[in-house]
Each structure stands twice: as C-alpha cells, then as structure tokens.
Amino acid sequence: MELKRVVVTGLGALTPIGNTKDEFWEGLISGKSGAAPITYYDTEKFKTKFACELKNFNATDFLDRKEARKMDRFAQYAMVAADEAIADAKLNLDEVNKLRVGVIWGAGIGGLETFQDEVLNFASGDGTPRFNPFFIPKMIADIAPANISIKHGFMGPNYTTVSACASSANAMFDALNSIRLGHCDVVVTGGSEAAVTIAGMGGFNAMHALSTRNESPETASRPFDGTRDGFVLGEGAGALILEEYEHAKARGANIYAEFVGGGLSSDAYHMTAPHPDGIGVIAVMKNCLDNAGLKPEDVDHINTHGTSTPLGDVAELKAISEIFGSHAKNININSTKSMTGHLLGAAGAIEAISVILAMKHGIVPPTINHTTVDENIDPELNLTLNKAQKRDVKVAMSNTFGFGGHNACVLFKKID
Structure with a gap:
C-alpha cells in the first residue's frame, strides 16, 4: 500500500509568550520569557512562586460564557487554538466531508483544576456530596477533542492521547498515520494543558x-546552562491542521510544510528520570528518521525536549551526538522551553509549530538565559544560545519526552 503524503495547512497557538501563532512567533524570535509570579492563587507557602501563565487571556472573548463555564481551562485553550488553526487553514466547513475529518488531541493531565476545586469544595463542607454536574465531563482528558468535534461537526476519529509530556507529539503521529493510511482527509491535532494550579505546582x-x-x-528556565535547577511550568495549547497532500492541493491551500515522519520509543528505565545514556x-x-526515509545528515534543526533539568538536558544532547555523529555540530539545536516554560501535554504541539515557522521564516529561535557553560555538554554543539540565528531550514525535528519514559519525535520538511 502506498502511503499518502501529509502536509500542514493551518496553525494555532495560545502560549505564555503570545496568544496567536503570529504573536507566539514574534515572542520566540525576540527571545521573550513568559515566566512571571503566579497570579492564580496565593503562593506564599509554595517553594516555587512563578510559572509561565497565559497573559491577557479571557476565555469569554472567544467562547460563549455559558459554554466556557462547562469547560476546564485546558479545554478552553484547546478550543481557542483549534479555531485559530481551522481559520488559518481556510477550511470551507460547508464543503469538507466531515466524516473524513478527525480530531486527535494530546493532554498529559486534563482537567486538573476542575478535579482539585471539586475535591476541595467537598472537603470543606459537611460531607454531603454536592458536586457540579459538569465535574466529570469538565475533568476528563478526552473532552477537548470532543468539544472541537461537536462545535464543527467533525465525525472522523476523535480521541485523546495521554503520554505525559509526549502526549501531543503522540497525537500528531497518530494523526499523521490516520491520513497516510487513507482513513482521513484532514485531522485537527495538537495538545493543551492547564496545570498551573495548587495541585500541579505542589x-x-x-x-x-x-x-x-x-x-x-x-531567567529560571535555562536549558543547557550549568546552573539550571529544574523546569518552569507553562500552560496553553497548540493546534495543527494536517491534510492529505492532494486534498490540500485541490483546494489551493497554503502549505506550511510536509509532515514526513515520526517515531516512538520507551526508556523502560525509571518513572521520572531519563536513561543517563539516552538509549530511548x-x-x-532513529525510528523517526527511518519512518521519514531520511538520513541524519538531512536534518538542519532540532527543537529539543530541553526542559532545563540537570539530568535530562545532558542525556538528550548525548543522544543527539550519538545519532548525528559529526553532523551534530552543523545542526541548529534549541529549546524553546527557555521562553515558554514546559507546557507538559501541549509541549509537542507548540514546539512542532516552532520548527515549522522556523522553516517558513528561515530563522531559528534562541535558547535564552544561557550564562554558564556545562562541562558535561559538548561545546561544539550549536545550541542557538541567547539570540535567534538565520538558517535555511529544509528539515526540522522536534523531540518530546514524558514521565514514564515515553519518547516521541516528529519530523517536518520543506514542501517540494
């Protein structure tokens, strides 16, 4: 069976450094940090008092007030990013065959704030179980793609992938294969997360x-820096419209890039720590390159998982050196988490959007906040430190790894 080609025709982003894909891109190339003191709750007794929250976001600017109240923030974020991507793709919703449009979404945690608030309300009462009737549908992780499909009438595959911080990259890979195998013409994919909460931070x-x-x-999120001390929690959503190439071409769609492959693996090592040799x-x-039919020397740019943790950053860069050999020093490597923080289940989606826009604009966003060399990191690697670098990016990779040893990798190519 000949696999169908898959392209990206729409993007949507809701992030701590910009509430649209264009604002997000401007924040990236300018080296903007999204970290600031937390505003959602009193942090006095918490060890960490800051995060990468969304700025100037009000769900009711985009959603009906009544509908917004039925959604946890992670689902609100999903709706806003997906709507931007659908509009960006200029999909004619009156003409598209909705039976062949899927929604495959990623969320690592789902409605954490809803769960937290309902349990706290119960615990503070007299023991009578007075729960909101929307408690369960607001909380469950699969409700984000459900809401997207209900709003637009998309009747293809509809589900959520959950693999911690690899969730949205897993969703994108599933979406890629749904189109490759001929099951869908279009898939709305991506991920969202809203874990900046008492329970999440605690x-x-x-x-x-x-x-x-x-x-x-x-300056707290500082991937690859010798003084890094952990990640900064972020929130938001990223959405991509994937489309079968001939379907996109027939309707004259704008094509950002071709989605040429993906890969999955497991560390099979530890609940939270990466394998120190980066085996997974x-x-x-390797799986991603093989799936795409590309060689290591074809890759120009890698957006790393790069969370700013002492163990993870070193293990990932060692793995890159192992796979890419002498070519590794020719690759623009970066971590946009230095700016956005770690969006957990949404990380894969917004970082895929970053590499696609780097390809489109010919510039690689920086890894900001680097001041101190880590002697455990190869000094010959180009980590795109502190300032964006111009680069004709023809092939770009994005890595995303999750607690439990879940690894996902996606690969994009300039369209021929």
Missing part, C-alpha cells in the same frame, strides 16, 4: 522537578 515541587529561582523567574532517545530519533 505536586511538581514535591518531586523537586521545578526551578525555585523565585528572585528571577524570567537514541531509539526514538
């Missing part, structure tokens, strides 16, 4: 996973 603090650089939050990461990048 839980990650208990794991010692978060930076505690409270005196300078804007080596496997996932």
Whole structure:
C-alpha cells in the first residue's frame, strides 16, 4: 500500500509568550520569557512562586460564557487554538466531508483544576456530596477533542492521547498515520494543558522537578546552562491542521510544510528520570528518521525536549551526538522551553509549530538565559544560545519526552 503524503495547512497557538501563532512567533524570535509570579492563587507557602501563565487571556472573548463555564481551562485553550488553526487553514466547513475529518488531541493531565476545586469544595463542607454536574465531563482528558468535534461537526476519529509530556507529539503521529493510511482527509491535532494550579505546582515541587529561582523567574528556565535547577511550568495549547497532500492541493491551500515522519520509543528505565545514556532517545530519533526515509545528515534543526533539568538536558544532547555523529555540530539545536516554560501535554504541539515557522521564516529561535557553560555538554554543539540565528531550514525535528519514559519525535520538511 502506498502511503499518502501529509502536509500542514493551518496553525494555532495560545502560549505564555503570545496568544496567536503570529504573536507566539514574534515572542520566540525576540527571545521573550513568559515566566512571571503566579497570579492564580496565593503562593506564599509554595517553594516555587512563578510559572509561565497565559497573559491577557479571557476565555469569554472567544467562547460563549455559558459554554466556557462547562469547560476546564485546558479545554478552553484547546478550543481557542483549534479555531485559530481551522481559520488559518481556510477550511470551507460547508464543503469538507466531515466524516473524513478527525480530531486527535494530546493532554498529559486534563482537567486538573476542575478535579482539585471539586475535591476541595467537598472537603470543606459537611460531607454531603454536592458536586457540579459538569465535574466529570469538565475533568476528563478526552473532552477537548470532543468539544472541537461537536462545535464543527467533525465525525472522523476523535480521541485523546495521554503520554505525559509526549502526549501531543503522540497525537500528531497518530494523526499523521490516520491520513497516510487513507482513513482521513484532514485531522485537527495538537495538545493543551492547564496545570498551573495548587495541585500541579505542589505536586511538581514535591518531586523537586521545578526551578525555585523565585528572585528571577524570567531567567529560571535555562536549558543547557550549568546552573539550571529544574523546569518552569507553562500552560496553553497548540493546534495543527494536517491534510492529505492532494486534498490540500485541490483546494489551493497554503502549505506550511510536509509532515514526513515520526517515531516512538520507551526508556523502560525509571518513572521520572531519563536513561543517563539516552538509549530511548537514541531509539526514538532513529525510528523517526527511518519512518521519514531520511538520513541524519538531512536534518538542519532540532527543537529539543530541553526542559532545563540537570539530568535530562545532558542525556538528550548525548543522544543527539550519538545519532548525528559529526553532523551534530552543523545542526541548529534549541529549546524553546527557555521562553515558554514546559507546557507538559501541549509541549509537542507548540514546539512542532516552532520548527515549522522556523522553516517558513528561515530563522531559528534562541535558547535564552544561557550564562554558564556545562562541562558535561559538548561545546561544539550549536545550541542557538541567547539570540535567534538565520538558517535555511529544509528539515526540522522536534523531540518530546514524558514521565514514564515515553519518547516521541516528529519530523517536518520543506514542501517540494
């Protein structure tokens, strides 16, 4: 069976450094930090008092007030990003065959704030179970793609992938294969997360996973830096419209890039720590290249998982050196989490959007906040430090890894 070609025809982004794909891109290339003191709750007793929250976002600017109240923030974010991507793709919703349009979405946690608030409300009462009737449908992770499909009438495959921080990259790979195999003409894919909550911050603090650089939050996310002390939690959503190439061409769609392959693997090592030799990461990048039919020397740019954790950054760069050999020093490597923070289940989607826009504009966003060399990192690697670099990007890779050892990798190419 000949696999169909898959292209990207629409993008939507709702991030801590910009509330549209264009604002997001401007934030990236200007090296903007999205980290700031948390505004959602009183952080006085928390170890970490900052995060990468969305700025100037009001769900009711985009959604009916009544409908918005039925959604957790992660689902609201999904709706806004998906609507932008659908509009960007200029899909004619009156003409498209909705039976062949799917929605495959990623979320690592889902409606954490809804779960937290309902349990706290119950615990503060007299023991009578007075729960909101929308508690369960607001909380469940699959409700984001459900809401997108209900709004637009998309009747193709509809589900959520959950693989921690690899969730939206998993969703994109599933979406790619749904079109490749002829099951869909179009898939709305991506991911969303809204874990900047009491439970989210408290839980990650208990794991010692978060930076505690409270005196300078804007510089706290510092991937590859010798003084990094943990990741900065972010929130938001990224959405991509994937489309079968001939379908896109027939309607005269604008094509951003071709989605040429993906790969998956497992570390099979530890609940939260990466394998120190990057064995699973080596496997996932090899799987991705093989799936795309490309060679290591074809790759110009890699957006790393690069969370700013002491162990993870080193393991990933070692794996890149292993796979790409002498070509590794010719690749523009970066971590946009230095600006957006870590969006957990949405990370793969917004980082895929970053590499696609780098390809479109011929410029690679920087890894900001780097001041101190880490002697465990190969100094010959080009980590695109502190300033965007012009580059004709023909092939770009994005890595995303999740707690539990889940690894996902996606690969995009300039359209021929």
